[in-house]
Amino acid sequence: xxxxxxxxxxxxxxxxxxxxxxxxxxxxxxxxxxxxxxxxxxxxxxxxxxxxxxxxxxxxxxxxxxxxxxxxxxxxxxxxxxxxxxxxxxxxxxxxxxxxxxxxxxxxxxxxxxxxxxxxxxxxxxxxxxxxxxxxxxxxxxxxxxxxxxxxxxxxxxxxxxxxxxxxxxxxxxxxxxxxxxxxxxxxxxxxxxxxxxxxxxxxxxxxxxxxxxxxxxxxxxxxxxxxxxxxxxxxxxxxxxxxxxxxxxxxxxxxxxxxxxxxxxxxxxxxxxxxxxxxxxxxxxxxxxxxxxxxxxxxxxxxxxxxxxxxxxxxxxxxxxxxxxxxxxxxxxxxxxxxxxxxxxxxxxxxxxxxxxxxxxxxxxxxxxxxxxxxxxxxxxxxxxxxxxxxxxxxxxxxxxxxxxxxxxxxxxxxxxxxxxxxxxxxxxxxxxxxxxxxxxxxxxxxxxxxxxxxxxxxxxxxxxxxxxxxxxxxxxxxxxxxxxxxxxxxxxxxxxxxxxxxxxxxxxxxxxxxxxxxxxxxxxxxxxxxxxxxxxxxxxxxxxxxxxxxxxxxxxxxxxxxxxxxxxxxxxxxxxxxxxxxxxxxxxxxxxxxxxxxxxxxxxxxxxxxxxxxxxxxxxxxxxxxxxxxxxxxxxxxxxxx
Amino acid sequence: xxxxxxxxxxxxxxxxxxxxxxxxxxxxxxxxxxxxxxxxxxxxxxxxxxxxxxxxxxxxxxxxxxxxxxxxxxxxxxxxxxxxxxxxxxxxxxxxxxxxxxxxxxxxxxxxxxxxxxxxxxxxxxxxxxxxxxxxxxxxxxxxxxxxxxxxxxxxxxxxxxxxxxxxxxxxxxxxxxxxxxxxxxxxxxxxxxxxxxxxxxxxxxxxxxxxxxxxxxxxxxxxxxxxxxxxxxxxxxxxxxxxxxxxxxxxxxxxxxxxx
Ligand SMILES: Cc1cc2nc3c(=O)[nH]c(=O)nc-3n(C[C@H](O)[C@H](O)[C@H](O)COP(=O)(O)OP(=O)(O)OC[C@H]3O[C@@H](n4cnc5c(N)ncnc54)[C@H](O)[C@@H]3O)c2cc1C
Ligand code: SF4
Ligand code: FES
Numbered sequence: 001x002x003x004x005x006x007x008x009x010x011x012x013x014x015x016x017x018x019x020x021x022x023x024x025x026x027x028x029x030x031x032x033x034x035x036x037x038x039x040x041x042x043x044x045x046x047x048x049x050x051x052x053x054x055x056x057x058x059x060x061x062x063x064x065x066x067x068x069x070x071x072x073x074x075x076x077x078x079x080x081x082x083x084x085x086x087x088x089x090x091x092x093x094x095x096x097x098x099x100x101x102x103x104x105x106x107x108x109x110x111x112x113x114x115x116x117x118x119x120x121x122x123x124x125x126x127x128x129x130x131x132x133x134x135x136x137x138x139x140x141x142x143x144x145x146x147x148x149x150x151x152x153x154x155x156x157x158x159x160x161x162x163x164x165x166x167x168x169x170x171x172x173x174x175x176x177x178x179x180x181x182x183x184x185x186x187x188x189x190x191x192x193x194x195x196x197x198x199x200x201x202x203x204x205x206x207x208x209x210x211x212x213x214x215x216x217x218x219x220x221x222x223x224x225x226x227x228x229x230x231x232x233x234x235x236x237x238x239x240x241x242x243x244x245x246x247x248x249x250x251x252x253x254x255x256x257x258x259x260x261x262x263x264x265x266x267x268x269x270x271x272x273x274x275x276x277x278x279x280x281x282x283x284x285x286x287x288x289x290x291x292x293x294x295x296x297x298x299x300x301x302x303x304x305x306x307x308x309x310x311x312x313x314x315x316x317x318x319x320x321x322x323x324x325x326x327x328x329x330x331x332x333x334x335x336x337x338x339x340x341x342x343x344x345x346x347x348x349x350x351x352x353x354x355x356x357x358x359x360x361x362x363x364x365x366x367x368x369x370x371x372x373x374x375x376x377x378x379x380x381x382x383x384x385x386x387x388x389x390x391x392x393x394x395x396x397x398x399x400x401x402x403x404x405x406x407x408x409x410x411x412x413x414x415x416x417x418x419x420x421x422x423x424x425x426x427x428x429x430x431x432x433x434x435x436x437x438x439x440x441x442x443x444x445x446x447x448x449x450x451x452x453x454x455x456x457x458x459x460x461x462x463x464x465x466x467x468x469x470x471x472x473x474x475x476x477x478x479x480x481x482x483x484x485x486x487x488x489x490x491x492x493x494x495x496x497x498x499x500x501x502x503x504x505x506x507x508x509x510x511x512x513x514x515x516x517x518x519x520x521x522x523x524x525x526x527x528x529x530x531x532x533x534x535x536x537x538x539x540x541x542x543x544x545x546x547x548x549x550x551x552x553x554x555x556x557x558x559x560x561x562x563x564x565x566x567x568x569x570x571x572x573x574x575x576x577x578x579x580x581x582x583x584x585x586x587x588x589x590x591x592x593x594x595x596x597x598x599x600x601x602x603x604x605x606x607x608x609x610x611x612x613x614x615x616x617x618x619x620x621x622x623x624x625x626x627x628x629x630x631x632x633x634x635x636x637x638x639x640x641x642x643x644x
Numbered sequence: 645x646x647x648x649x650x651x652x653x654x655x656x657x658x659x660x661x662x663x664x665x666x667x668x669x670x671x672x673x674x675x676x677x678x679x680x681x682x683x684x685x686x687x688x689x690x691x692x693x694x695x696x697x698x699x700x701x702x703x704x705x706x707x708x709x710x711x712x713x714x715x716x717x718x719x720x721x722x723x724x725x726x727x728x729x730x731x732x733x734x735x736x737x738x739x740x741x742x743x744x745x746x747x748x749x750x751x752x753x754x755x756x757x758x759x760x761x762x763x764x765x766x767x768x769x770x771x772x773x774x775x776x777x778x779x780x781x782x783x784x785x786x787x788x789x790x791x792x793x794x795x796x797x798x799x800x801x802x803x804x805x806x807x808x809x810x811x812x813x814x815x816x817x818x819x820x821x822x823x824x825x826x827x828x829x830x831x832x833x834x835x836x837x838x839x840x841x842x843x844x845x846x847x848x849x850x851x852x853x854x855x856x857x858x859x860x861x862x863x864x865x866x867x868x869x870x871x872x873x874x875x876x877x878x879x880x881x882x883x884x885x886x887x888x889x890x891x892x893x894x895x896x897x898x899x900x901x902x903x904x905x
Contacts, residue, residue, distance in 0.1 A: 050781075051781045054780045054781060065704060065710070065712060066702065066712065066761075066763065066764060066765070067764065067765065067767065067768050067808070068768075069711075069768075069808055070704055070705075070710040070711060070712050070808075072704070072705070072710075074705065074709055074710045075705045075707055075709050075710065084787070086788060122784070124787045125784040125785065125786055125787045126779070126781055126784045127787075128784065128787040128837070129777065129779040129783070129784035129785070129837055130776070130777050130779050130837070131776075131777045131800070131831065131832050131835050131837045131838055133797050133798075133800040133801040133804050133831070133835065134787075134797070135797070136791075136792055136793075136794045136797040137794060138793070138794045139791060140791025140792050140793050140794070140797075141788050141791055142787055142788055158801060158804075159801065161709060161805070163709075164709055164805075164807070165801075165804060168804060171771070172771065172775060172776035172777070173776060173779075175768065175771045175772040175775060175776055176772070176776045176778065178768075178772050179772040179773065185768075187765065187768075188757075210757055210763075239704040239705045239706070239710065240703055240704050240705075240706060241704050273675075273677045274675050274677055274678065276674075276675060276678045276682045276683075276685065276686055277682065278679075278681065278682050278685055278706060279706050281706075281707055282707075383727075384707070384708065384732070387728065387732050387734065388679075388732075388734065390677075390734070390736055453781045454781070457781070505689055505692050505693070507685070507689060508689070549692055551692060551695070551696070551697045551698070552697050556658070556659060556758070557659065557700060557757055557758040557761065559698065559700050560692070560697075560698060
């Protein structure tokens with residue numbers, strides 16, 4: 001397997017400029033002769049589809065929601081980073097680059113991260129020009145706030161709904177290209193497989209979710225921007241429909257999967273309240289700008305603290321993040337803050353039902369700034385908290401607990417964002433590229449838009465320039481399309497025929513899988529746990545293929561069938577995640593192996609694991625092969641992360 | 645604090661072209677902490693156990709932001725609580741023994757796909773007609789080059805908070821899409837970036853809205869009451885003013901392309 005990352009030569013700060021000059025171009029008049037498939041309409045996919053159409057390419061864009069504007073990016077709350085240094089607080093491209101490499105615990109590619117920091121500044125300009133209403137100061141300039149893992153204020157935001165505002169910007173640009181006839185939009189359409197011809201991506205096979213019909217689409221290149229796979233845990237902060245199907249199917253057709261075990265557990269989510277729970281709600285990291293995290297110092301105080309937190313005097317509270325990480329305090333990176341919360345609860349000091357919660361307390365901020373000030377900054381988050389829990393966070397602290405939030409792992413891509421299948425590019429959360437083993441807050445939106453607005457147009461152009469427009473695209477009547485269509489139909493037939501007799505619902509399998517993953521492949525992983533999971537998952541999968549219940553018909557709008565297909569893929573993919581977690585015998589970022597720690601902190605093993613693990617599929621019931629792309633750090637010195 | 649048993653009357657319709665009807669179901673053991681959609685998840689599990697097809701309904705983020713959820717609950721789009729989407733409604737709002745009527749967002753321009761799911765593509769068509777700023781990637785000036793007073797940016801934001809759910813249409817006796825379209829128009833009309841295309845935009849969007857089959861506004865303002873994001877009916881007045889101007893200046897095509905107003 002070829003894992004050449006195609007990193008341009010030269011000093012780190014000049015690589016992207018050099019690449020932009022060296023990459024081949026498609027002449028403006030020829031662009032209209034090429035067609036591109038974009039799967040996904042979130043920040044990454046929507047931005048790519050609109051931008052490529054602006055350039056003149058013919059784009060077909062797909063999403064499973066009823067309109068592209070509902071992609072999961074819409075739910076992002078807190079903000080988007082950019083190295084504008086509008087605050088004059090010492091920020092720079094180099095500092096954003098440095099923070100991201102360090103935040104990722106030295107498991108990301110330096111060249112990619114530097115490019116991300118470079119284009120971050122253009123993103124804010126582009127979004128503003130589109131009419132994204134970012135927060136502003138009274139003087140009319142843009143406002144910023146701080147996020148975890150940074151000592152500067154570089155996060156741009158639009159109240160608590162930055163994702164929705166950025167996505168509306170993307171959607172407007174996309175809508176303009178739809179009206180111009182340059183983008184054909186396929187809503188409520190799910191990609192179920194990739195077609196390759198002569199080793200290149202040739203198109204996709206999809207199911208129209210309304211009619212249930214299976215159809216093929218071909219193009220000169222295929223872009224996947226299908227988001228993350230956090231829902232393998234069943235409960236996560238992701239939207240209900242987020243899934244792994246597109247990237248997992250691509251993996252089965254030859255795309256390497258990079259670092260599947262890297263999962264981000266977000267420290268501030270509303271705790272689980274019962275077994276009917278369908279998802280977990282994030283309370284934005286921005287709250288840690290003003291909220292202080294604590295549990296009682298003594299386990300004896302837990303009952304009292306759970307009933308009336310205000311009755312615990314300051315000297316009996318353990319503000320453990322401030323205590324353990326004085327220079328970053330409540331704004332320590334996510335992986336560290338999550339583990340610290342788990343430790344406090346494991347120590348018997350967790351508050352609320354089941355003892356799985358810590359307090360995020362705004363008492364001091366309200367005293368300092370007034371309730372009105374706090375409401376102006378976080379009002380909608382406070383309202384959301386009150387609506388879900390029935391408690392008033394202005395009067396008592398929020399109860400929070402870590403939850404699965406983001407997946408740093410994804411399809412392996414080179415510097416061009418191309419997967420190991422030539423002609424198949426992967427953008428946004430779906431790829432593995434820029435965040436290493438831990439993503440810093442407000443960097444996912446930045447990456448999605450960087451990939452979609454500013455990077456893919458160059459690297460895709462380079463690929464297409466090497467392809468003959470007339471002969472480089474095969475028709476959907478090609479036998480390979482027919483073969484993949486037959487595979488897809490076969491899987492659906494199998495699900496329907498088992499489903500008609502099966503007894504156990506899809507959701508119940510999904511919950512059972514989520515339970516295994518959370519217990520064995522969650523915040524703390526061990527060799528024993530992962531080995532057990534690697535037995536339990538295939539057993540559950542076998543039961544699924546014997547006893548899953550899927551009612552209704554195939555050629556209709558059938559939500560059980562949709563879910564069954566997604567859960568079937570999660571049941572295979574989960575095994576790959578556990579395998580990856582087992583073989584990475586170190587702790588780094590969000591991947592914490594209990595065996596590898598020092599003084600309670602993650603202990604990396606740079607000798608053996610300073611690399612990307614890229615997994616290659618070998619066929620049904622065969623162990624995939626783990627390939628390695630070594631990582632070298634020329635600019636940021638490999639060092640133990642410290643936030644103390 | 646005890647669990648609830650409820651009687652649900654739910655609209656069932658196999659597909660867009662089929663006839664539909666209300667059907668009655670009993671659901672048991674619902675926690676007051678569950679959300680309304682989690683209550684329906686429980687019902688669907690119970691139905692499937694009995695071999696009945698689950699009720700189709702839309703949702704994705706379940707956080708009140710994506711605009712996918714779309715139920716009329718006891719006659720009100722998004723249910724009884726002001727400023728709350730269906731997915732954010734919690735069962736503590738109901739009590740043991742309640743009867744609840746659940747229907748889709750109905751409107752001529754929102755055909756039913758199945759059961760409680762509707763097709764809101766008509767909203768996409770309105771935006772595609774002109775609901776954007778023409779600003780290709782690569783052409784943007786520095787973001788701080790044009791200062792925008794905070795109050796003005798806040799007003800633009802208030803309008804941009806629309807989640808495109810369609811509750812305003814479902815609540816309107818005429819199935820008018822005025823509130824949605826006005827929110828979109830007002831978002832861009834409040835920003836300097838939106839000025840060059842301001843009149844062209846409003847004209848194109850209103851024309852697309854009429855073509856999609858939405859009804860006229862006859863000043864009932866049920867839309868504002870149903871809107872989960874507090875979009876103000878005042879935007880409708882702004883849109884009407886801009887539209888009148890656009891028709892007036894359209895007679896002088898040059899004025900429109902210069903973006904007068
Ligand atoms: C609650 C929450 C808050 C967040 N807050 C922040 C924040 O403040 N700042 C930040 O930087 N990041 C944040 N994130 C992370 C960030 O929102 C996501 O990582 C990012 O938006 C992903 O964008 P994307 O374009 O890659 O994918 P998505 O937005 O997930 O889009 C995926 C697209 O792919 C489509 N799709 C998927 N599978 C298929 C298929 N098989 N067939 C057809 N279409 C398919 C979907 O329909 C959708 O259009 C947050 C995440 C969550 C969950
Ligand atoms: S105006 Fe309100 S009700 Fe109408 S679509 Fe927007 S958010 Fe929904
Ligand atoms: S499901 Fe997203 S707003 Fe309700």
